[in-house]
Amino acid sequence: MPSSTSNNVRLVEVGPRDGLQNEEQPITVADKIRLIDDLGHAGVRWIEAGSFVSPKWVPQMAGSDQVFAGIQRLPGVSYSALTPNMQGFEAALAAGVREVAVFAAATEGFSQRNLNCSISQSLQRFAPLLEAAKARGIAVRGYISCVLGCPCDGEVAPQQVTALARELLDMGCYEVSLGDTIGVGTPGSTSRLFEHALQQLPADSLAGHFHDTWGQALANIHASLQLGIRSFDSAVAGLGGCPYAKGATGNVASEDLVYMLNGMGLHSGIDLPALIAAGQRICELLGRPNQSRVARAWLAGNH
Numbered sequence: 001m002p003s004s005t006s007n008n009v010r011l012v013e014v015g016p017r018d019g020l021q022n023e024e025q026p027i028t029v030a031d032k033i034r035l036i037d038d039l040g041h042a043g044v045r046w047i048e049a050g051s052f053v054s055p056k057w058v059p060q061m062a063g064s065d066q067v068f069a070g071i072q073r074l075p076g077v078s079y080s081a082l083t084p085n086m087q088g089f090e091a092a093l094a095a096g097v098r099e100v101a102v103f104a105a106a107t108e109g110f111s112q113r114n115l116n117c118s119i120s121q122s123l124q125r126f127a128p129l130l131e132a133a134k135a136r137g138i139a140v141r142g143y144i145s146c147v148l149g150c151p152c153d154g155e156v157a158p159q160q161v162t163a164l165a166r167e168l169l170d171m172g173c174y175e176v177s178l179g180d181t182i183g184v185g186t187p188g189s190t191s192r193l194f195e196h197a198l199q200q201l202p203a204d205s206l207a208g209h210f211h212d213t214w215g216q217a218l219a220n221i222h223a224s225l226q227l228g229i230r231s232f233d234s235a236v237a238g239l240g241g242c243p244y245a246k247g248a249t250g251n252v253a254s255e256d257l258v259y260m261l262n263g264m265g266l267h268s269g270i271d272l273p274a275l276i277a278a279g280q281r282i283c284e285l286l287g288r289p290n291q292s293r294v295a296r297a298w299l300a301g302n303h
Ligand SMILES: CC(C)(COP(=O)([O-])OP(=O)([O-])OC[C@H]1O[C@@H](n2cnc3c(N)ncnc32)[C@H](O)[C@@H]1OP(=O)([O-])[O-])[C@@H](O)C(=O)NCCC(=O)NCCSC(=O)C[C@@](C)(O)CC(=O)[O-]
Pocket: 018, 021, 051, 052, 053, 054, 055, 057, 058, 082, 084, 085, 087, 088, 089, 103, 114, 115, 116, 143, 144, 145, 146, 179, 180, 181, 209
């Protein structure tokens, strides 16, 4: 894990999960596998490859077990999956998953909408999962949604987020990713959140997860970098959206983030042309526009 003063930045590629879970058109297991393999070959070392959740809630993630069975597991690459409860954790283990993520929300409204339970009930469900993971040597990452605003409950105070992040870390998560689910954050609110969290928690226990709905994602990542955060989630080609926010776009595009980091002399270890090719291929398969500005500029020959 890069330290807070390091020039290395960890990128967790969430396109195959956060991206594809929100795409409307059907996508085959073979196409998911191809995307994940392309990303691995582009030098991406952390890939969130699927989700063991109810297929009634998130139909696009059905078949994640087949995805894990089909991918080429490259050495040095972590292929993780979301698991909201023991049922999902056991299914992930059976599929050979070695890293999982639990996901909570900063607000009661979003917790009910996403997990059908309160925040404290969600933590109760995570507790046995984290114990079982520890016993089996499975790494667990934590997520918190709606850290800079909630489509159900409105404004969110940094105190709420820091307290929940601390709880997830105390329960055994090795890192907590703070998610601006609806992309309303600005560099101002992002800095206020991380400044608050960093009073209590080490920089290398936190990550940033920014959706680009209001066009602020790269600026928010830049603000987080200034405060020593070195772990970020992104989605190739800016895949995805958010079912709970009209007009929402996906995560910050991985290509745009890698380009910015390269320009700042920060290292992700990712091969930008290969990443662009991976993003363009999945966009063509899905028949959707590529949301990465860097990819569009590159593919237009501006390099
Ligand atoms: C958590 C539940 C399951 C509770 O859903 P529930 O209906 O309250 O659960 P339940 O325990 O009452 O079970 C109901 C049914 O779900 C099944 N079930 C129960 N658990 C599982 C499981 N693990 N895998 C597969 N099936 C499961 C269970 O077997 C049963 O099946 P039935 O008897 O009706 O046929 C549901 O609310 C759910 O699946 N939610 C998932 C929501 C989700 O995946 N959201 C997207 C990911 S989070 C995200 O995108 C945000 C993030 C991380 O990117 C950061 C950000 O940007 O904010």
